[in-house]
Amino acid sequence: MKYWRRPLDLDKVCLPRAEVRIIEERCKGCNYCVTYCPRNVLVTGEKFNSKGYYPPHVKNQDECASCGLCQMICPEFAIYHIVQRPEVAEQSV
Ligand code: SF4
Numbered sequence: 001m002k003y004w005r006r007p008l009d010l011d012k013v014c015l016p017r018a019e020v021r022i023i024e025e026r027c028k029g030c031n032y033c034v035t036y037c038p039r040n041v042l043v044t045g046e047k048f049n050s051k052g053y054y055p056p057h058v059k060n061q062d063e064c065a066s067c068g069l070c071q072m073i074c075p076e077f078a079i080y081h082i083v084q085r086p087e088v089a090e091q092s093v
């Protein structure tokens, strides 16, 4: 992620990492999670569910910042994230 400002403690603070899970059968394909994820972790999937909607697919799990926005914004409670230990320091600038 590119910062337009660089935090002074960027190399010291570890960010938590999360694993994103999707309950595909609940999804109604609105794409809110895909559109508003700040790190472009999600893309629209290529397989449809039993309702005929295309649930999102996790494209780049390592980029997830564990912000929880996808979980908060999903109208169907179809996506959630599991926060893991903050093992990896945010290095990218
Ligand atoms: S938790 Fe945040 S960064 Fe991770 S997939 Fe959801 S919206 Fe994207």
Ligand code: SF4
Residues within 6 Å of the ligand: 022, 026, 027, 028, 029, 030, 031, 032, 033, 034, 055, 056, 073, 074, 075, 076, 077, 078, 079
């Ligand atoms: S926000 Fe929820 S319902 Fe909408 S595409 Fe994402 S997982 Fe599916």
